[in-house]
Amino acid sequence: MKLSDLLDSFQDELKSLYTSEEIDYIFFWLAEKILDTPEYKLKLALYEDWGKVDEYKLDFDLKLGELKAHRPIQYVIGETEFYGLKFFVNENVLIPRPETEELIEWILQDHPNFEGKILDVGTGSGCIPITLKTKLTQAEIHALDFSEDALKMAEINAGYHQTDIQFHPIDFLNFEANSLPKFDLIVSNPPYIADFEKNSMNETVLEFEPHSALFVPDHDPLIFYRKIAEFAQTNLNTNGEIYVEINQELGSETKDLFSTYFQNVVIKKDISQNDRMIKCSNLL
Template identity: 40%
Template sequence: MQLGVLKALFTDKLTKLYRLSEAENIFYMVLYYLEKKSKTAVLLGQETMLGDTYVTLLQSLMDGKPVQYVLNEAPFYGLDLFVDETVLIPRPETEQLVHWILEDHPNFQGSVVDIGTGSGCIPLVLKKHWPNAQVSGCDISTEALKVAQRNSKEQNLDVIFFQKNILTEELEPYDIIVSNPPYIAHSEKDDMHENVLEYEPHIALFVDDTDPLLFYKTIILLAHQQKSTCYFETSEYYRPELDNWLKEHNFSFVWQLDFQDKDRLLKVTFD
């Protein structure tokens, strides 16, 4: 079967769930994963066998399972990381947050921790670019920590991962604190894509409606005691409330727009 025909079959099925451009990108991810072939192979009209693996993967994708979980692989800032349903899928916005941190601190050799590390994507990239830094990541989930430790081993990057409930436990001092904590209120579930609700870990997504800024406030107050620099990913809808709270405490802060021109990235510093 020509790869172009296979692509047409794939995208025809997947456009019931995704936009055409997304369906095509998913096909190319599957093609590279299974055969290490790129878009060029399709354009050249190369042949392939429609084996059972293609059929099985397509069925999982048609069920709405994200392609990163189907392939157990997600690219992130130059790393190919293992992911499963115990961790969030790394997003481009998080890559942008990492880029901001690296730009702010070239040749950093201090200490940094990622709170709510999930797959370990943030500290692993930081360690790759800061080989002489002390890089750590913590999470409340033992299953997530297994994934992070697996990625650390497979990427040959020496990152310290440990279990921590940041809401109830103390944290040793770090020069930089990074976090993409849960910030989606349970009341917002109806607005979310079905495959996110069905497959991604709710413990990493949702926070109580009564105080959706709980993690940010807790981490920022902790960082203030330690005089740590903080970097966060958040929701653009929380900017007004976060601005007011930060101003009330006389904390210095800067917002950066994400790729969609939304106020999603936040840096907080202390004099």
Template identity: 45%
Template sequence: MLEKKAIKENYFKVLESVYEKEEINALFKWISEDLAYLPEPQQKELFNGYLAKLALKQPLQQILGYAYFYNLKLKVNEHVLIPRPETEELVYMILQELKKTSNQEILDVGTGSGCIAISLKKNLPAAQVHAIDISEEALKLAKANATENGVEVHFKKDNALALKADDYPKFHIIVSNPPYIATSEKQNMHDNVVNFEPHLALFVEDENPLIFYDKIADFAQTNLYPNGLLLFEINQNLAVETQELIQKKGFKAQIIKDLNNNNRFIKAQLLG
């Protein structure tokens, strides 16, 4: 018989220097549910294997190979960011904007796992959702996630810093959660992020931390319909600077706080 109590005690013993007690409880609960239908010998082997990886601070979502986002189950791996709750707020914001409309054209820039694009398409079946990423590995995973969740998203490999207006239609909404963490901030971040999640999707050079916002907003100037919306997840430490940058390009931009009361999003409307 599987000694669940002893296994749990061992988890606390090994992980107490890495995680808070509440986190260990949550991790153990998720693992227990994930392994529940496997034969006991296999469960024991995986419990031990997962514990070793958790002790190295690898995110559980990567270990299990999936994460939950906006009521969807999405594959994740080392090539994509693990979807965050804050990004769910961004999706909710867009759905509130579009709940009374249909046939919208939407572009997700830097799609990663596809979490934003797939969630939007799942909740707005009449919308045409496009998504781009520079990483072929990320796009491969995003396409698999779209297929598994039964939605059609138009995926394309492209560079967010070099988007060409003629390559795309006009959009009602452009959304992006681009890299926005300055390289100098790396030392203040948790090891489970820095050591296991893709730096390509996380970090920008200190000299130009708003480069993605600058280039995407330039593209949005030409490829948004008049009064179209540009929505970003942002670095809370550069909220005002990001707002000012976008407003100078002909947008009415507002900073929006997340549920933790941090400056987390920009919602900008193209004036015209």
């Protein structure tokens, strides 16, 4: 059987869900994992009869079925890439987004040699603290999440990258701030999508990604930012800073909230020119 036959099948079965280019990308990413062969070799052998393709056809068929059911390719494979690093993922953690890479980049540009204490609020897969630790090796990094299943995945990723992260099973909206030390930098990509926005979201996100990592109540969409700002009053050192990812539709509202706690609040746009990040400094 030829690998091109499988590719044609993927193109036909998934054309209602993805563009042709997206299907190509998904197929070769999947084929690399199933056949344990680099993409360039797969493309060179695309039209050749290859016994290995027959041997693993059932694996391709099963994965195709998952994709047709709208399961994201990252969950199908069990991993994704973030800031050039591999991270293991499953339905217990949010799939890291490119916008969060921009948040990381902002921090690293501002603090290329940071050696203080960092806290990541709502760590999920651990992509933020682990990436920061690989770059800021002298920093002491803590991360919290209320989901023990998410923390298990974060710990697996931390072990894979041989990074020392102190993980805390904490419900950030309901805990005593004095149970944690003071920090020099607080970072977070918290839930910020209002419930009413579900109607406009992709089915793969709604059916498979953890809603607790995405959605907040319509009546209080800034609930996590308020808690972060309040937490900073007691647990952020005098010269400390906060970096957060935000809802692009609530940039000015989020800035106004933080401005009641900080003298300096800056909004930064992402590569698509959407309000995406905020940095806060100088506690009032």
